[in-house]
Amino acid sequence: MSGTKPKTNPGNYFEDFRLGQVIRHATPRTVTTGDAALYTALYGNRFAVQSSDAFAKAIGYPHAPLDDLLVFHVVFGKTVPDISLNAVANLGYAGCRFLAPVYPGDTLSTVSEVIGLKENSNGKTGVVYVRSTGYNQHGAEVLDYVRWVMVRKLDEKAVVADQKVPELPSALTPAQIGGAVPVIDPSAYDGVLAGSRHSWSDYQAGEMIDHVDGMTVEEAEHQMATRLFQNTAKVHFNQWTEGQGRFGRRLIYGGHVISLARALSFNGLANAFHVAAINGGRHVAPLFAGCTVFAWSQVLETAELPGRDDVGALRLRTIATKDRPTNDFPLYGADGKEYDPAVILDLDYWVLMPR
Amino acid sequence: MSGTKPKTNPGNYFEDFRLGQVIRHATPRTVTTGDAALYTALYGNRFAVQSSDAFAKAIGYPHAPLDDLLVFHVVFGKTVPDISLNAVANLGYAGCRFLAPVYPGDTLSTVSEVIGLKENSNGKTGVVYVRSTGYNQHGAEVLDYVRWVMVRKLDEKAVVADQKVPELPSALTPAQIGGAVPVIDPSAYDGVLAGSRHSWSDYQAGEMIDHVDGMTVEEAEHQMATRLFQNTAKVHFNQWTEGQGRFGRRLIYGGHVISLARALSFNGLANAFHVAAINGGRHVAPLFAGCTVFAWSQVLETAELPGRDDVGALRLRTIATKDRPTNDFPLYGADGKEYDPAVILDLDYWVLMPR
Amino acid sequence: MSGTKPKTNPGNYFEDFRLGQVIRHATPRTVTTGDAALYTALYGNRFAVQSSDAFAKAIGYPHAPLDDLLVFHVVFGKTVPDISLNAVANLGYAGCRFLAPVYPGDTLSTVSEVIGLKENSNGKTGVVYVRSTGYNQHGAEVLDYVRWVMVRKLDEKAVVADQKVPELPSALTPAQIGGAVPVIDPSAYDGVLAGSRHSWSDYQAGEMIDHVDGMTVEEAEHQMATRLFQNTAKVHFNQWTEGQGRFGRRLIYGGHVISLARALSFNGLANAFHVAAINGGRHVAPLFAGCTVFAWSQVLETAELPGRDDVGALRLRTIATKDRPTNDFPLYGADGKEYDPAVILDLDYWVLMPR
Incomplete structure (x- = not known):
């Protein structure tokens, strides 16, 4: 290789991607109890399964797993230098499944496949769709998701011959989720220690929960x-x-907003100990330092998991706002179409609770 | 359980408490070397026993224990959602004993008993006294203390029939402390590595020490x-x-102020490696970000521990100030009664030192 | 010892030092995966060897070592209370060698020897030269370096009879470095996972690399x-x-600036996985919070390590700036002599890369 080429990472431009291309991302990462402590210090999460080895063991884990969203952020972070360094916008993500538990000491790495490419009519940008998969040190899949971003072209005349817009799952089904949770013993799940006596069967579709606190x-x-x-x-x-x-x-x-909203949601969803899937999410508006984040959730759906009677699923829509309490469940503005200007996140995801 | 009741935690109001009531608090917490690293990054503590496995082993610990105040804060934090969410004021604490060492990997949980209730004459608030006990994963007590808070009534007409003001210990005696320290070998305690050649016998009742540094x-x-x-x-x-x-x-x-004052006290008390008890404390004034904390201490008493010749005890009064150096030992204002306006903490506690 | 002497650390003044004096510094420190996580959170380093147990094992380490500069900072920090508490200025450091890998769980301590003393003609200050050595819990040397600081005299009339200015190494030679890296298997070093396909032989003396990013x-x-x-x-x-x-x-x-510059240098030097030595460095100007740090590097020299064909060395000069991007490699001002006012660090060091 020549020493005269720039050695810094220029990132990929739209025309650099190819349908079917597989990208192994840099920087494998061993995640530890140090990361777990920092995650707690940053978000204040209190879900008992991730907080306590003793609690996790009692219900059937070998010990406390790492927070699902910590895993998501680490797997996601690796894709940035290759996928979105020249991105104009992060357009969305879908079909995110948590496939295996991740424990302190595990090493995470990420591989992405380009599953869609669509040049924009202005000829200056295009949309890149990738399926990214996180692996542990044993090669087991721990997480996968689809993400699409609008990326600049470096050379506007470059031709990307092979284009395709992939089909995206609108939401995962109960049959597709739960792989990251071992079969647990619900009778050993101590609701008092977990912070709530409300179990899965107490929640109903349509129910709205203000998470009260602000951060x-x-x-x-x-x-x-x-x-x-x-x-x-x-x-x-x-x-x-x-x-x-x-x-x-x-x-x-x-992702910082997602983690804050998840931590706030403990107040009302304390037994929703696992994020099993993210169906999709929209970062409606940017967040800046100095703002205070609030959140509320609606139960979109309750579901049993096929073949499992230890845990049940709730499909949630969680809305985060900035500098606006959520006791009146803000979502849309006066016209009923545009988001309320305080809304910053609209997230659709599945959580699991003991039955 | 009904899905129609609010699922968020409303906290307890004065009339919700009962004398003798036992409250198991939520969120057991496995404390790790990650927490220890964060504690060091946040406070800059330098006590050798907690900082070094090698040092701790040399004197008789299996390895370095976690900082005593980290344990206190974790045990205390669990009580907030049940005891003080609707508190008007934290009035005081007393009789805090450190009962067993806590090591990385241990899981802490907290149980409180309501030992006193006294409604205020305005009928709007009352004082709740609880004894809170921290346990490790083996069920051993690691810490206990009494705390009293003024809590709002939700329904001013609610009657709390059974009231009582408990007797509170003004200070723990030397016979009651030291349980969290194994018998150590003082000859293996390296004062140079620990940062001071001053051992227990060098300190005298009445002695005042300015801790010099500000944070x-x-x-x-x-x-x-x-x-x-x-x-x-x-x-x-x-x-x-x-x-x-x-x-x-x-x-x-x-508690952040207490931990800062303790870390600052290293300069002058480097061998006071263990906080054995907190007799009582008063948060004299609030602290806000941007302020600089200073501290000074007075030795109130020196004491032997019955049956132990490895360690001796100092009863200390540590005063923390904001935006005011402590080289002239500020405490009371010109009238000699009110605290100097810079004082934010007045803490009475026992520490142990090698003999 | 008397209880009437001040028990706080007054630090050493120039006349307190003696040629040949050996100072064992306080506060041995067990470094853990908690420290590693914080180091990542503070600097965003991404070198694969330190980030991943799996990656480190693949090439021949037992598991991931701690970041070299984390080790440096911990070893250095211990010297401050004894060497530089009364310093007027930190004048320089030289001959810093990383001698053995440090792993989570190791305990670090530091010993310094006074190797030079030179009173200034004003009679108010003098220069103290120390060689500081970091040790692990087995007594093995992990790091050593020479540092010189200008220290105040407490008593201007005090005489320091025995003075000497030591010879300082201008730069370490390739034969003196590499001890902290076990023999690795370069064929198992995965450049894609590490974030760059550029190996040692791709770099040439004189080459300049803008690290692009700002922090x-x-x-x-x-x-x-x-x-x-x-x-x-x-x-x-x-x-x-x-x-x-x-x-x-x-x-x-x-040292915060050095660690930031090192983390930024990943973009262009991703395979430079080990800092093997610091030949010297100058903190050209102070850094304050709110400023953005940028960095660029020049390859001063490429070198083989005697007797090793697994890794090669690059001698780098890394320049950090504040609030000024480095795409035009700022170094000196218009006069060609004084540093550009944006420059804050000029560092000369050796890094190792797989061959």
Whole structure:
């Protein structure tokens, strides 16, 4: 290889991607109890299964697994240098399944496959669809999801011959989820220790829950979180550049909002100990340091898992806002179409609870 | 259980408590070397026993125990959702004994008993006294203390028939402390490595020590600390609400001040490797981010521990201030009665030192 | 020992040091995966060997070693209370060699020898030269370096009879480095996972690499880092005092800048997995919170390691700036002599790469 080529990572442009291309991402990462402690310090999560080895063991885990969203962020972070370094916008994600538990000491790595490419009519950008899969050190899949981003072309005249828009799952079915939870013993699940006496059968489709509490975000916090996940997206860290940009501020990683909303949701969903799948999510508006995040959830659906009577599933829609309490469940504005200006996240996902 | 009742935690109001009531608190917590690293990053503590496995082993521990105050904060944090969510004021604590060492990997949980109830004459609030006990995963007591808080009534007409003001210990005796320290070999205790050649016999009752150094507190730091302890008191995290409140600021967790003062006290008390008991403490004034904390201590008493010649005890009074150095030992104002306006903490506790 | 002497650490003044004096520093420190997680959260480092047990094992380590600069900071931090508490200026360091790998669970301690003393002509200060050595719990040397600082005299009339200016190595030779890296299997080193296909032979002396990315520093971040390293230099933590000082601000620990520059250098030097030596460094200007750090590097030299064909060495000069991108490789100002005012660090060091 020549020493004269730039050795820094220029990222991939739209025309660099090929349908069916498989990308092994850099920086395998051993996740530890150190990461778990930082995750707690950053979000204040209190779900008993992830918080306590003793609790996890009692119901059937070998010991406490790592938080599902910590795993998601670490797996996701690896894709940034290859997929979204030249992204104009993160358009969406879908079909995210948690497939195996991840424990302290496991090493995570990520591989992506390009499953769709669609150039925009302006000839300057295109949409790249990838399925990314996280693996542990044994080669077992721990997580997969589809993500699509709008990426710049470097050479507007470049032709991407083979294009395709993939079919995206609108939501995962109960049969597709639960792989990351061993069969548990619900009778050993201590609701008092877990923080709630409400079990799966207490929740009903349509039910709305205000999570009450608010959490103010500081620059140091979201930067530390995003670096912990080894996510290198420049907009989160560089005030010199962002100060001259559209917002004049560093933009907070969207995953930080998801983790905050999940931690806040403990108040009302304390027994929803596992995020089993993310059907889709929309980062409706950016979040900046100094804002206070609130959240509320609606139960979209309750479901049994085929062949399992230890846990049941709730499909949730969780809405996060900034600088606006959620006791009146804000979602849309006066016109009933546009989001309320305070809404920053609209997330559709499955959680599991003991039955 | 009905799905129509609110599933969020409303906390307990004064009339919800009963004398003799036992409350098992939520969220057991496995504490790890990750928590220890964060504790060091947040407070900068340098006591050799907690900092070094090799040092701890040399004197008789199996390996380095976790910092005593980290244990306190974790045990304490669990009580907040049940005891003080609707508190008007934290009035005091007393009789806090450290009963067994806690090591990385141990799981902590907390149980409280209501030992006193006294309605205030205004009929709107009452004082709740609880004895809280922290346990490890083997069911051994690691910590207990009494705390009393003023709690709102939800229904002012509610009658709390059975009331009682418990007797509170003014200070623990030397015979009651030391259980969290195995018998150590003082000849293997290396004072140079520990940072001081002053052993227990060098300290005298009445002696005053300025701890010299100052530590400025940032919002991100106290929020991360308080979340690490899974303490959910709203005033520490929610600038949106607090910005409209009495102070216009997030209030820093009182325990954060105690841990800062303890870390600062290393300069002058480096061999006081163990906090054996907290006799009582008063958070004289609130602390806010941006302020710089200083501390000084007075030796109130020196004591032998019955039956032990490996360690001796010092009863200390440590005073922390904000934005005021402590070289002149500030305590009371000009009238000699009211605290100096810079004082934020007045703490009475026992520490152990090698003999 | 008398209880009437002040028990706080006054630090050493110039006249307190003696040629040949050996100082065992306080606070042995067990470094853990918790420290590694915090280091990642603070700097965002992504070198695969330190990030992944699986990657490290594949090439020949027993598991992932701790980051070299984390080890440096911990070893260095211990010297502050004895060497530089009364320092006027940190003048330089040289000949820093990483001698053995450090793994989570190891306990680090530091011993310094005074190798030079030279009083300044003003009679108020003198320069103290020390060689500091970091040891693990087995007594093996893991790191050594020479550092010189200008220290105040307490008594200007005190005479320091025995003075000497030691010879300082201008740079370490390839024969002197590499001890901290076991013989690795370069064929098992996966460049895709490591984040770069550029191996040692791709780099050429004279080559300049802009590391592109910028990182903004927050007060909470540098304070947490510096406390994690148990570095007690007052200027980093005490806004009350520093606010009245020369800069009106807390000064950021110089080692924080080195770690940021090293983490940024991943973009262009991803396979430079080990810092083998620091030949010397200059903190050209102070860094304050709110500034954004950028970095670029020049390859000064490429070298084989005598007797090893698994790894090769690059001697690098890395320049860090504040609030100025480095795409035009800023170094000197218009006069070609003085540093560009944006430059904050000029570091000369050896890194190792697989061959």
